Amino acid sequence: xxxxxxxxxxxxxxxxxxxxxxxxxxxxxxxxxxxxxxxxxxxxxxxxxxxxxxxxxxxxxxxxxxxxxxxxxxxxxxxxxxxxxxxxxxxxxxxxxxxxxxxxxxxxxxxxxxxxxxxxxxxxxxxxxxxxxxxxxxxxxxxxxxxxxxxxxxxxxxxxxxxxxxxxxxxxxxxxxxxxxxxxxxxxxxxxxxxxxxxxxxxxxxxxxxxxxxxxxxxxxxxxxxxxxxxxxxxxxxxxxxxxxxxxxxxxxxxxxxxxxxxxxxxxxxxxxxxxxxxxxxxxxxxxxxxxxxxx
Amino acid sequence: xxxxxxxxxxxxxxxxxxxxxxxxxxxxxxxxxxxxxxxxxxxxxxxxxxxxxxxxxxxxxxxxxxxxxxxxxxxxxxxxxxxxxxxxxxxxxxxxxxxxxxxxxxxxxxxxxxxxxxxxxxxxxxxxxxxxxxxxxxxxxxxxxxxxxxxxxxxxxxxxxxxxxxxxxxxxxxxxxxxxxxxxxxxxxxxxxxxxxxxxxxxxxxxxxxxxxxxxxxxxxxxxxxxxxxxxxxxxxxxxxxxxxxxxxxxxxxxxxxxxxxxxxxxxxxxxxxxxxxxxxxxxxxxxxxxxxxxxxxxxxxxxxxxx
Ligand SMILES: Nc1ncnc2c1ncn2[C@@H]1O[C@H](COP(=O)(O)OP(=O)(O)OP(=O)(O)O)[C@@H](O)[C@H]1O
Ligand SMILES: [Mg+2]
Numbered sequence: 001x002x003x004x005x006x007x008x009x010x011x012x013x014x015x016x017x018x019x020x021x022x023x024x025x026x027x028x029x030x031x032x033x034x035x036x037x038x039x040x041x042x043x044x045x046x047x048x049x050x051x052x053x054x055x056x057x058x059x060x061x062x063x064x065x066x067x068x069x070x071x072x073x074x075x076x077x078x079x080x081x082x083x084x085x086x087x088x089x090x091x092x093x094x095x096x097x098x099x100x101x102x103x104x105x106x107x108x109x110x111x112x113x114x115x116x117x118x119x120x121x122x123x124x125x126x127x128x129x130x131x132x133x134x135x136x137x138x139x140x141x142x143x144x145x146x147x148x149x150x151x152x153x154x155x156x157x158x159x160x161x162x163x164x165x166x167x168x169x170x171x172x173x174x175x176x177x178x179x180x181x182x183x184x185x186x187x188x189x190x191x192x193x194x195x196x197x198x199x200x201x202x203x204x205x206x207x208x209x210x211x212x213x214x215x216x217x218x219x220x221x222x223x224x225x226x227x228x229x230x231x232x233x234x235x236x237x238x239x240x241x242x243x244x245x246x247x248x249x250x251x252x253x254x255x256x257x258x259x260x261x262x263x264x265x266x267x268x269x270x271x272x273x274x275x276x277x278x279x280x281x282x283x284x285x286x287x288x289x290x291x292x293x294x295x296x
Numbered sequence: 297x298x299x300x301x302x303x304x305x306x307x308x309x310x311x312x313x314x315x316x317x318x319x320x321x322x323x324x325x326x327x328x329x330x331x332x333x334x335x336x337x338x339x340x341x342x343x344x345x346x347x348x349x350x351x352x353x354x355x356x357x358x359x360x361x362x363x364x365x366x367x368x369x370x371x372x373x374x375x376x377x378x379x380x381x382x383x384x385x386x387x388x389x390x391x392x393x394x395x396x397x398x399x400x401x402x403x404x405x406x407x408x409x410x411x412x413x414x415x416x417x418x419x420x421x422x423x424x425x426x427x428x429x430x431x432x433x434x435x436x437x438x439x440x441x442x443x444x445x446x447x448x449x450x451x452x453x454x455x456x457x458x459x460x461x462x463x464x465x466x467x468x469x470x471x472x473x474x475x476x477x478x479x480x481x482x483x484x485x486x487x488x489x490x491x492x493x494x495x496x497x498x499x500x501x502x503x504x505x506x507x508x509x510x511x512x513x514x515x516x517x518x519x520x521x522x523x524x525x526x527x528x529x530x531x532x533x534x535x536x537x538x539x540x541x542x543x544x545x546x547x548x549x550x551x552x553x554x555x556x557x558x559x560x561x562x563x564x565x566x567x568x569x570x571x572x573x574x575x576x577x578x579x580x581x582x583x584x585x586x587x588x589x590x591x592x593x594x595x596x597x598x599x600x601x602x603x604x
Contacts, residue, residue, distance in 0.1 A: 034369060035365040035398070036366060041395075053383060124381065127378070128377050132436065136368055138345045
């Protein structure tokens with residue numbers, strides 16, 4: 001145990017020692033110029049996003065999945081196989097078309113993009129960064145809005161580009177097939193952009209889940225549960241219920257956004273967008289509530 | 297200035313901070329002391345609004361923290377737990393905080409240099425040693441050039457050179473008129489830096505005093521044995537001096553050191569047959585004060601205390 005004798009206590013710091021002092025500056029004289037504003041928080045979140053290697057990697061993985069799956073699906077397409085087997089999975093609109101093939105990778109990309117959103121928000125909780133963040137922005141909510149506003153557009157733009165690339169790369173593979181389309185055809189660009197909009201919203205959904213659950217593992221599990229497992233699980237419901245409810249499930253409403261042809265058991269692209277955006281908004285509201293109300 | 301009024305925090309039915317009131321004044325270093333689990337870190341989290349008090353309130357420069365337009369200019373904080381993303385470089389971490397207030401890059405470079413991080417500023421924080429992480433925490437606390445600096449166990453993990461650096465830094469900040477608050481479990485270390493002490497145990501205020509008063513009241517002093525105790529007593533008397541006696545020919549003098557006492561006695565021909573500085577440490581006094589409120593008591597620590 002330290003035995004600083006009472007009498008011997010020397011307090012070197014107490015001696016005025018100007019050379020040891022940090023550069024003298026008057027405390028806090030620029031309070032008015034350096035305020036926290038929404039734009040500045042946005043700028044900070046933007047910088048935070050790009051200064052993590054994991055953001056780059058996850059983003060690249062998402063776009064890569066989108067392009068590779070789309071292109072490969074187009075190249076391996078054969079009309080006979082489709083006629084017998086039919087494309088599986090919930091939300092598929094029955095007959096395949098060139099856009100549907102190009103967007104085969106959306107499901108996988110949505111997981112990667114959702115994880116990207118989760119990492120951006122829940123990652124701050126698991127590392128403790130959130131304490132620094134909220135100490136700088138004690139009003140808290142601007143942080144959530146900024147995270148959403150940063151990642152939503154980034155995901156939207158890059159995945160739209162990815163979807164167009166997947167379509168263009170796949171086009172030669174469908175050369176001469178009945179279902180072949182070109183970028184200029186009716187609804188093609190709208191569908192491809194719709195996939196980008198969906199994935200942009202999924203990224204925001206991931207951010208919201210991360211803030212709501214404050215754990216990367218929990219939020220990723222919830223993301224997979226909602227996007228992949230929920231539709232399958234719901235098929236256990238009585239048929240009449242399922243038929244009424246299933247178009248409103250997040251993933252089904254989402255896939256309606258980027259379907260080229262509106263199928264009879266799905267929502268229109270506009271309605272799908274509204275419903276999916278509604279789910280995201282609901283999750284964001286829950287996240288905002290938890291962010292403001294509970295201790296960090 | 298930080299003013300806590302009847303600050304209380306409960307987690308479930310456990311009261312972690314209990315009716316705590318204290319003030320941290322500008323131009324002073326306030327040491328915030330208490331054994332493990334005393335509620336120091338919880339109190340500091342409440343000061344910057346990360347935890348909300350169950351009862352009571354705390355203000356920073358007259359307002360609750362969240363009401364400030366530029367909180368990083370009011371108070372810079374180093375929190376105990378790591379509050380950094382390990383995947384980001386020190387520079388980018390500081391930049392991210394700076395952007396929220398529109399603090400220029402120049403200031404970021406300045407605090408990096410001030411904290412001695414220049415050579416590692418581009419490295420991922422995850423690869424930092426404990427001391428480097430601590431320096432980064434101190435750099436972020438100084439980023440906004442704040443009027444108050446609040447550090448939770450700042451010397452934790454620092455090497456002797458780093459400890460000295462923190463000591464001089466905090467002294468300098470207080471001398472510039474800023475309020476400085478730092479927490480610690482180490483009384484001896486804190487006494488070297490602090491002017492004022494706020495001591496807590498189990499969330500309750502145990503002492504709110506100056507280092508000088510604490511040191512004086514801690515006991516110690518010099519034990520003097522003489523054949524003429526009455527005469528020596530009057531010779532030693534002074535405004536800063538307290539004298540007690542435990543037996544007929546023995547005096548316990550606080551406020552004068554052994555050298556002074558010896559000189560005065562020799563000058564007036566008072567015979568002394570013992571002159572012993574009492575080796576009561578500040579640490580022992582601190583443990584005495586907190587003995588009943590230690591949250592996590594360990595047997596060996598107890599033995600050490602009795603030996604002291
Ligand atoms: N979020 C929480 N939920 C429940 N209990 C908590 C929480 N945070 C802290 N505690 C408890 O509150 C008590 C005080 O903790 P705190 O970290 O404030 O103490 P401290 O004085 O900083 O201790 P140390 O010197 O070890 O850092 C501890 O018993 C701790 O277990
Ligand atoms: Mg602590």
